[in-house]
Amino acid sequence: MNNVLRSAAPSWLSVLGLTLAVQAQAMEMPDTFQVHGFMSQALILTDHNDFFGPSSRDTGSLEYTELGLNASFRPRSNVLVAAQVLARQAGDMQQLNEPELDYGVLDYQFFTDSDANAGIQLGRFKNPLGLYNQTRDVAATRPSILLPQSIYFDRTRQPALSADGVMLYSEAFLNNGSVRFQFGMGSPRLDDQSEVSALGADSYGEFSGRTSYIGQVRYEHGGGEFVLALTYADVNAEFDSRGVRPGLGDFSFQPWLLSFQYNLENWSFTTEYAIRNIQTKGFVSPYNYDVTGESWYVQLSRRLGSDWQWLLRYDSLVTDIDDRSGKEFARTSGQPAFTRYAKDWTTGIQWQPYGRFMVSTELHHIEGTGWLPYQDRAELMSQKKYWNLLLFQVSYFF
Structure with missing residues (x-):
């Protein structure tokens, strides 16, 4: 079945792209009309702990596929209409036959001059979270096949990725740099994996998003020689329980994220640090909690000529800074202590022989499973503390 989906999806994207192009020509769309897309396929192998499919089997997993098609045009010089459709296979969390609107915005820039601009986006906007989320x-x-999982969780990807609402932005141009401010308000997008991450299973009921906020201020110096950003978010949701347990309750998530990047001709150094408070309240015991977690990574990349890039990264996640080893959690819950943290050494290589094609590989050596997706308690209890993750990926852009 997965092979059928993988073969059908590129055809679906090609048909959609051709349809958009034909309609654009028929409607005499302006010269600003653009269509772009991308396709990526990965092979994942682990010695323990499945990641995005049965990766611990001898043949590994091919259940990590990304297919996207985006279009944009400017009906007026200060108005942009842009949208992207995404089909993604990520193990059991997402399926290729369930394409989604990744983003879709009407962007109106109501002020612009040589020193600054300001505008507003309406629709489904990408959250300005850290350096890479948008x-x-x-x-x-x-920079790698997998982004640092301590910051850019794949198991809670959907609520972090985008929101439905309105975002204001403004940018000021300085003598040798720029400052950009973004503030968004809307409803977060929640899925079954959000329920698993918050409550331990996806069979208890359903989350629905409540009004949430995100803001970022970002400074770039010398055309990107170094970048400094500060992000804050207040994500809120309520839970509609199907039974007495866990009951009706509320969920909130407030991260502070500091980002820094320094770029030279052939070297880049990147680091991000986050403090994350997560609360649930109104549920029956033991589903109420209030914990503060810590995430950070340091990353060094080296450009090896025009085609190759090498990366080395250390990534750290702690779910509760008052219980860094997870021992107290293990004592009260009966679950392994190592499910509350993760320490990940990563090295990888990217090869881009020409602009539209890229081949990547990377190796992770990991202690802990704090960011590893799971579906139920049985899978959680079967996880191993030490594990290795090897990925290969081919990507095409058009």
Whole structure:
């Protein structure tokens, strides 16, 4: 079945792209009309702990596929209409036959001059979270196949990725740099994996998003020589329980994220640090909690000529800073202590022989499973503390 979906999806994207192009010509769309897309396929192998499919089997997993098609045009010089459809296979969390609107905005820039601009976006906007979230779908914009999982969780990807609402932005141009401010308000997008991450299973009921906020201030110096950003979010949801347990309750998530990047001709150094408070309240015991977690990574990349890039990264996640080893959690819950943290050493290589094609590989050596997706308690209890993750990916852009 998965092979059928994988073969059908590129055809679906090609048909959609051709349809958009034909309609654009028929409607005499302006010269600003553009259509772009991307395709990525990965092979994943682990010695323990499945990640995005049965990766611990001898043949590994091919259940990590990304297919996207985007279009944009400017009906007026200060108005942009842009949208992207995404089909993604990520193990059991997402299926290729369930394409989604990744983003879709009407962007109106109501002020602009030589020193500054300001505008508003309406619709489904990408959250300005850290350095990579707004472009994380496209393999060419990522420094590695997997982004640092302590910050850019794949198991809670959907609520972090985008929101439905309104976002204001403004940018000021300085003598040798720029300052950009973004503030968004809307409803977060929640899925079954959000329920698993918050409550331990996806069979208890359903989350629905409540009004949430995100803001970022970002400074770039010397055309990107170094970048400094501060992000804050207040994500809120309520839970509609199907039974007495866990009951009707509320969920909130407030991260502070500090980002820094320094770029030289052939070297880049990147680090991000986050403090994350997560609360649930109104549920029956033991589903109420209030914990503060910590996430950070340091990353060094080296450009080896025009075609090759090498990366080395250390990534750290702690779910509860008052119980860094997870021992107290293990004592009260009966679950393994190592499910509350993760320490990940990563090295990888990217090869881009020409602009539209890229081949990547990376190796992770990991202690803990704090960011590893799971579906139920039985899978959680079977996880191993130490494990290795090897990925290969081919990507095409058009």
